Amino acid sequence: MIGAEVVVRSLHGCGVDLCLANPGTSEMHFLSALGAAPGLRPVLVLQENVATGAADGYARIAGRPAATLLHLGPGLANGLSNLHNAARALSPVVNIVGDHATGHRRLDAPLTSDIRALAETVSVSTRCVMPGRGAGAETAAAVADSLGPVPGVATLLLPADAAWSEDESAPGLPQRGPAVTTDINPAGLVEALRRPGAVLLLGHGALRGAGLEAAGRVARATGAALVAQTTNPVVDRGAGRVTVERLPFAPDAARARLAGAPVIVLAGARAPVAFFAYPGKPGRLTAPGTTIIEYFAPECDAVAPLEALAEACGADGDTARNPAVLPGRPVGALDAAKLGALLARHLPEGTILVDEAMTNGVPIAAATAGAAPHRWCQNMGGSIGSGAPLATGCALAEPAAPVVSIIGDGSAMYTIQALWTQSREGLNVKTIILANRAYRILQAEVAKLDPARRTNAMDEMLRIDAPEMDFVAMAQGMGVPGIRVADCDGLDRALGRAFAEPGPALIEVTL
Template sequence: MNGAHALIRSLVTSGVDVCFANPGTSEMHFVAALDGVPEMRAVLVLFEGVATGAADGYARMAERPAATLLHLGPGLGNGVANLHNARRAGSPVVNVIGDHATYHAKYDAPLQSDIGAIAGAVSGWVRHSALTSEVGADAAAAVAAAREGQVATLVLPADVSWEPDGGVVADPVPAAPRAAADPDAVGAAAAALRSGEPCILLVGGDATSADGLAAADRIAAATGATVLAETFPTRLERGAGVAPVERVAYQVDIAVRQLAGAQHVVLVGARSPVGFFAYPGKPSDLVPPGAHVHTVAAREGAAAALDELADLVAPGTTARVAALARPELPTGALTVASAAAVVGALLPEGAIVVDEAVTSGFGLPGDTAGAPRHDWLTLTGGAIGWGLPAATGAAVACPDRPVWALQADGSAMYTISALWTHAREGLDVTTVLYNNNAYAILRGELQQVGAAGFVQHDGKRAKALLDLGGPDLDFVSIARGMGVPGVRVTTAEEMADALRRASAEPGPHLVEVMVPPLVA
């Protein structure tokens, strides 16, 4: 048994049976070994950023790791943006990175690079396999490390992979016990919540599950605390039958108003709130001045900590849940608001929503709050080009559930080749492509950072960097060219008809939704 075969067999033994791959020469023995391990599903993608984003989406929904197979340092580099998002999400991902043969490295061949340094920027665990006999154990260790909620990267030199003898399949490494919440931290938070002083309960991690939100709502009902979720939760369960929660706004001014007046901020699975960027004259730390911050639990185990906290401060209290309530279908020319209402009116039960709608998504949270129960995945790390890949992984993880990718036009172009994988794998992904012909969010940021006042003359050169015209993008043609049926819609009626058809037909679809930009 060679090293590659031992590696794949060890991954499968440890529970990793999906690999999103974009291989090259150094990974050919891994590719060849796949036929000997039929339990491993290998999914070809056309760009490494699709592989890493798909592994993130898969992990969020399957609640276990997927693997990626990437080619040397440049291949890993192409995937770093979505590994950054996975790291911020706490997603378990196992990267297998092929490397030059150990004896070849000294020649500084054109693709030679410091893979460990690249991996270190986004990985919590990095190992370089040195011996064929150790590859299986290294794979099992990588899976165990990933299961702790991090990216684990295993570098596999070509000769270690191809050595014909010495590969050993390793048993799974037992999972590390999950740390319980510190009783002193729980007690301090309970005292703050009982104090009668204004409190914010900020939840994240697995506390945005239905169970976690129920516990948070019990606490709010009993104490008067305000419950907020972090701006971009990893996976938010929501809709009818689930306790509703408002998210901390991306815009600093709105977030400051949401948090204003709090004397205590209780963090359960969430990081302390900060601005995404520095803005002149606006705070970076969004905790109100003088407020006390109480950290109760990390991302994993946050829901359990909330249950414990609720039993202390809200015994016998019942959570309030959202009722089934959909907006009426609008009519007429599409706007950002009417497009959101169409989604809210038609979102299927059990849907997985992958949200990278950016400014075109304004209105979606409110219009889908009473839709049938669903999951909502968000852009945790802010690195765009995540949505279509994450939808790929979510669809592979949950083939019995519809996936709706709510996708902005500019960020779609980063990883548009994911559509080809949707078609090749026959994935049930409906891409709602908001085409406003602009980087509208950057138009807003130009104002927010005060740079608009420095634009000189007629501003044409600055404006040219923030629009997507000349030539206009035709997403229907792009989708059809990659095997995905597509249709362009300009009215609410057309959008509703297109989404109904997509829901009724198996396989992927793209609906190009023509909307005016929210920021002119």
């Protein structure tokens, strides 16, 4: 058996069933082995950041890693920013990068670069399969690395000669390291959470299923506020779900929200810091006098510690839940709140909502809080261009669920190529492009500058209105049917049609 076959069999044996690929010459033997493997589905993408972002989305919904297949250093480079996002989401990804044959590297052929240096910036581990020995064990170790103790991107370099050479090693077997747990006794937190203004800050798994339920009981029993960190990989929300505030993205607002908290208990969340620094303002969003206690880390399973905390609190009643209240049917020209209202009214139960709505995200989130129960996926690393790839991966993980991908027009253009894969695979992704024809989030930043520093040329650089992009045409060019809407009636009809049948669709919303 050649090395490529050992790698593929090991991946499959370790539970990997999807490979998001953009291969090149050095990956031909791997592609051959992949094509011959039952149970390991290859999915082609046109640009690597679609592969890596889709692997992130797949991991969030499936709870297990997909493999990527990238071509040498430049292919890895093209996928790095969504690997950055995946790493921040703690999404397991087995990131397979083809390399030149080991003996070819020293010739410094045109595509040669320092792949390891690139990989290490985003990876929990960077391994290399060497020709003729141990492809099975190395692959199994990479899968295990991706899963923990801290889940993330495990890069596996596969030199072409390691792929094509005979390798007698047995396919690797699944391994699992020790899980991360907490050594904080929950009984010690109860008094802190009972202090007026106390915050239980939830992140990652604490916003899902039984963990979120337990957090709700803790809040009810102690009076602590339940606050979600600004972004999270998946949040269970909608009607009947435990009510959770979201910490604002805007640093002044976030600081104001947390200013009065005597104590913040971190449950799967990180101590909140501003996305960006501003002159004369602190980077931490918490007041100097606030006590911060990390109960458990983001990578820790959230259910056991939150249930233990609920028990320590003597919590046995119910908790505050989102009422099943849909907004009224809006009319007239569209804005984000009206869009959110219409979306809430149409949203099928079980939808996966991918949010790269940027400045429009807050009103849309508010409007959909009481919609049918759904999952909410956010950008974790702040690198925009994650929305369309994430949605692609979510749909691959759960083909039966509708996926709604809400993306700002500026953001959408980083990875618009994802639409083609959505069409090719018939994925049930409904893309909503928020076409305000500007980098609105940067316009908001400009507004914070000293007015003397604003110039027309600067304003011009934050507008993307000339030429006006036509996302319906672009979608059509990649096989996705689209429609442009400018008012509530139009969006109402478009959403009705989009959810009425499976498969990809795009709605460009003029805002």
